[in-house]
Amino acid sequence: MFTGIVEEVGEIISRSGNRIYVKGSLEDSIGASIAVNGACLTLLEKSRGVLTFEVSEETLRRTNLSFSRYVNLERSLSLGSRIGGHIVLGHVDCVADILDVQDGWIEIEVSDKEYIVEKGSIAVDGISLTIAEVGEHSFKAAILPYTITKTNLKYGQKKVNLEFDYMIKALEALKNKKEKAEEEEGWKRIIGAM
Numbered sequence: 001m002f003t004g005i006v007e008e009v010g011e012i013i014s015r016s017g018n019r020i021y022v023k024g025s026l027e028d029s030i031g032a033s034i035a036v037n038g039a040c041l042t043l044l045e046k047s048r049g050v051l052t053f054e055v056s057e058e059t060l061r062r063t064n065l066s067f068s069r070y071v072n073l074e075r076s077l078s079l080g081s082r083i084g085g086h087i088v089l090g091h092v093d094c095v096a097d098i099l100d101v102q103d104g105w106i107e108i109e110v111s112d113k114e115y116i117v118e119k120g121s122i123a124v125d126g127i128s129l130t131i132a133e134v135g136e137h138s139f140k141a142a143i144l145p146y147t148i149t150k151t152n153l154k155y156g157q158k159k160v161n162l163e164f165d166y167m168i169k170a171l172e173a174l175k176n177k178k179e180k181a182e183e184e185e186g187w188k189r190i191i192g193a194m
Helices: 057-063 147-150 168-193
Strands: 008-016 019-023 033-036 039-045 048-055 070-075 094-102 105-109 121-124 127-135 138-142 159-164
Touching: 033 048, 057 121, 159 168
Parallel strands: none
Antiparallel strands: 008 019, 008 070, 019 048, 033 039, 033 070, 039 048, 094 105, 094 159, 105 138, 121 127, 121 159, 127 138
16 A cells, blocks of 8 residues: 655666566665556566566556656555555556646546545545546646656656545445445346236
């Protein structure tokens, strides 16, 4: 688990098969979980300022790691850590387009609106943000100049990984399960009455 508070911006300097090589100084032990643009990856090697991660086909398909140059890095939580953002699992849901970044706001296009809740949390390339406004096909979140300068957003990132708040996803799944059960029960009553 992570908190969405970026510790460092790394640079992907090479890709080879299912491995990515990130220039960065983040210190952690081999085998540690590190959020790379919000995706939970295992640190395989570290040598001379280069961190090596193995990336599954599924992760490459669902994230921007196959084409991003600059990536946000965050080490996983340890017991007793403060949670400065929100609970981030490192399970990216989709890649989305940034529509605009200006005057303390970031606007991002989104199609899965059932997971977007005003005042809810969202991880954008691993950055914990609070949704301030929900539009028809996008959402806006307040973003401080400090956050921009300390993350990959300072490089004009255009496509970002989104991880919707897991509590909202869990509630939506329970709601869908309940609706399906009620529908099945309704059909049983209709068939039983025939």
